[in-house]
Amino acid sequence: MMCVMRLLLLTMIFLSLSCPVYADSPDRQEPALQRQEIEVTLKPAEHLLLGVSTVTFAAGTQRAFLKLSPTAHIESVTAPGTKLPFSFSDGTLSLNIPKASGQEAVPITVTYRALFNDPLPQHSGSSEDPTYGVNGAITTQGTFLGGAAGWYPVPPTVPLKRSVQVFAPAGTEALTAGRRVKRSTKGSVTSSLWEEEHPVGTLTLCAGPYRIEERREAGVDLYSYFYPDNASLSSRYLDAAARYLRFYSDLFGPYPFEKFAVVENFFPTGYGFSSFTLLGSAIIRLPFIIDTSFPHEIAHSWWGNAIEVDQSEGNWAEGLATYLADYLLKERRSTAEGREYRVQLLSDFATLVTAAADFPLVAFSSRVDPASRSIGYGKSAMVFHMVRTEIGDRAFFGALREIYRERRYRAATWGDFTRAFSRSSGRDLSAFMQQWLTRPGGPRVVLSNVTHRHEGEGQGEGQRDGRGWTVSGSVVQSPPFYELQVPLRLESDGAAIRKILPLTGAETPFTFSTPTEPQQLLLDPDAELFRVLAPGEIPVTVNSIKGSKQLLAVITEDCRAGDATFKRFLESLGKSGTTVIREDKLDEERLRTHDLIFCGIPKQRSLLPPLPSGISLRSTGFTINEDVVPAPDGLLFLVLPFPAPSVRIAALFLPLSETAAEQYAAKITHYGKYGSLVFTGGAIRHKGTIPHL
Numbered sequence: 001m002m003c004v005m006r007l008l009l010l011t012m013i014f015l016s017l018s019c020p021v022y023a024d025s026p027d028r029q030e031p032a033l034q035r036q037e038i039e040v041t042l043k044p045a046e047h048l049l050l051g052v053s054t055v056t057f058a059a060g061t062q063r064a065f066l067k068l069s070p071t072a073h074i075e076s077v078t079a080p081g082t083k084l085p086f087s088f089s090d091g092t093l094s095l096n097i098p099k100a101s102g103q104e105a106v107p108i109t110v111t112y113r114a115l116f117n118d119p120l121p122q123h124s125g126s127s128e129d130p131t132y133g134v135n136g137a138i139t140t141q142g143t144f145l146g147g148a149a150g151w152y153p154v155p156p157t158v159p160l161k162r163s164v165q166v167f168a169p170a171g172t173e174a175l176t177a178g179r180r181v182k183r184s185t186k187g188s189v190t191s192s193l194w195e196e197e198h199p200v201g202t203l204t205l206c207a208g209p210y211r212i213e214e215r216r217e218a219g220v221d222l223y224s225y226f227y228p229d230n231a232s233l234s235s236r237y238l239d240a241a242a243r244y245l246r247f248y249s250d251l252f253g254p255y256p257f258e259k260f261a262v263v264e265n266f267f268p269t270g271y272g273f274s275s276f277t278l279l280g281s282a283i284i285r286l287p288f289i290i291d292t293s294f295p296h297e298i299a300h301s302w303w304g305n306a307i308e309v310d311q312s313e314g315n316w317a318e319g320l321a322t323y324l325a326d327y328l329l330k331e332r333r334s335t336a337e338g339r340e341y342r343v344q345l346l347s348d349f350a351t352l353v354t355a356a357a358d359f360p361l362v363a364f365s366s367r368v369d370p371a372s373r374s375i376g377y378g379k380s381a382m383v384f385h386m387v388r389t390e391i392g393d394r395a396f397f398g399a400l401r402e403i404y405r406e407r408r409y410r411a412a413t414w415g416d417f418t419r420a421f422s423r424s425s426g427r428d429l430s431a432f433m434q435q436w437l438t439r440p441g442g443p444r445v446v447l448s449n450v451t452h453r454h455e456g457e458g459q460g461e462g463q464r465d466g467r468g469w470t471v472s473g474s475v476v477q478s479p480p481f482y483e484l485q486v487p488l489r490l491e492s493d494g495a496a497i498r499k500i501l502p503l504t505g506a507e508t509p510f511t512f513s514t515p516t517e518p519q520q521l522l523l524d525p526d527a528e529l530f531r532v533l534a535p536g537e538i539p540v541t542v543n544s545i546k547g548s549k550q551l552l553a554v555i556t557e558d559c560r561a562g563d564a565t566f567k568r569f570l571e572s573l574g575k576s577g578t579t580v581i582r583e584d585k586l587d588e589e590r591l592r593t594h595d596l597i598f599c600g601i602p603k604q605r606s607l608l609p610p611l612p613s614g615i616s617l618r619s620t621g622f623t624i625n626e627d628v629v630p631a632p633d634g635l636l637f638l639v640l641p642f643p644a645p646s647v648r649i650a651a652l653f654l655p656l657s658e659t660a661a662e663q664y665a666a667k668i669t670h671y672g673k674y675g676s677l678v679f680t681g682g683a684i685r686h687k688g689t690i691p692h693l
């Protein structure tokens, strides 16, 4: 089965995909397929593929079913020396396999032609449809043939060996899974041959006028297949690929495929496949991709590609790739970055997952919207984090190495992870995992009845020397109850005291003794637990505006964006239905009941919540952290909380010219987790989070 893995997404960017409809999952009754050879000729000007594929069935196979594009025309099906009768309907080719003498395997050759011309997405918007609706397109710009397109006859099980030979017009280079055995251009034809030692899933084929760069690193061929415009980025990507392959090989075991390639896609999306990653042209140029989506896709080589997802218990691969790439790389840079990322995952869940959109992890298959991303990527990553905190690095990474050793080129379930974590830690973790995998939502925990008492004021309980303070209270959770290890931190004039409080029911009391005067008591201060944050714990961000239930857009006299541009900006935030009014038409009632988004600085400055320190606004531009951004090329976007007890928020959209608005507005939606953004000089210059006041 194929796993087309999605590229990051983390609110930053559009990439994506997921595990689409698979070819039938392996049926253990079926005799092994020995091999498959696929030979295709691409005719981009006609969107046409001419194909010949030979599938060698094990001796004893009586009937064959092969999936092929429903619009394909099958020219012949043959066994050696004979033409075979067949039926072909709804994309399934069925035939009886002739009896071979003795134990011989039977090669069946299918000759076919098919057109692939799916419409391509025109804009690099933030589509939440991970496939962009494209399964197969053969065009003069480029070719993409996904596993679900049926560009070759897909047998019900993955063969033990597989090869693909591609012929295309001279200069059109093709790439698919496996080792590149040869490549040449002769006359008007460029061809290449690819062979897989350990085939997994269905095959994807890409082709285009690529410039190829290559090197070899620790026995793995590294390639970049980029269009000429981006060819200069090749060495950066190959350097990064080599670095990440080394990092993950050390953590989990050797890289599972013959090569790793980074390939440019000609329409704006990104996929990860066995042995290569496909990135849209605009995405390749984004500077942060090399440290975000790219390692995420490389982590999928182990988790999702070499070990596929057995969907029967839900898709674990997105959470694990998120944890091992997007998260772990931050944690390795600094403890603070790791913590910030976890807070982010919890904030996303609290703001994006409504009760109606919620579901348990066992029901996650692929991302379809921000809520399912927050569950299948974010919550899932937090589950891996809690396991790691619970059993320690040695047992956690030891279990991953064991799963990789034992299940490589096969599929795995959440259950396989639970068992491996239990084995490596010597503890039965099934009940622990069960609560995270089978329940929607998460625990809601709060501190209750916290009091402190100086020794002199009371009975001095717990104080041996008759001095010091006692802090007591309880942690309360609402049903359904979770088994939790809740970290508490008591900060005082001296060193902070940390306590892990095991929780099982509604209310769990605790007591701290401290020799110095207590300052504050914090519950889960480092966001170690997956839990549903209370509103006051959530930083306000672009996502808060996207999730606002009552948003009012206000155009001030200072607004330098045209009405149409501002409207498109609201649409990009998923807020196309928002009422837009001029500042002079604002009334008190609306002010009290709505979140606000201002285009330009309101005349009445008190309509905006207080600005965070480091940001100041002027008529000629704005200043952030002492950097002055003058008009016309700049845009500031802020999301600010009104002071408590209000729970309302306001956003300031401040382009310094219509040109700046046009250039930058559509990018804002991709920075969902940030509360302050600055664009200037054609790029993002600052992104940050503004804490809730």
Ligand SMILES: [Zn+2]
Pocket: 005, 006, 007, 008, 296, 300, 317, 318, 321
């Ligand atoms: Zn992924």
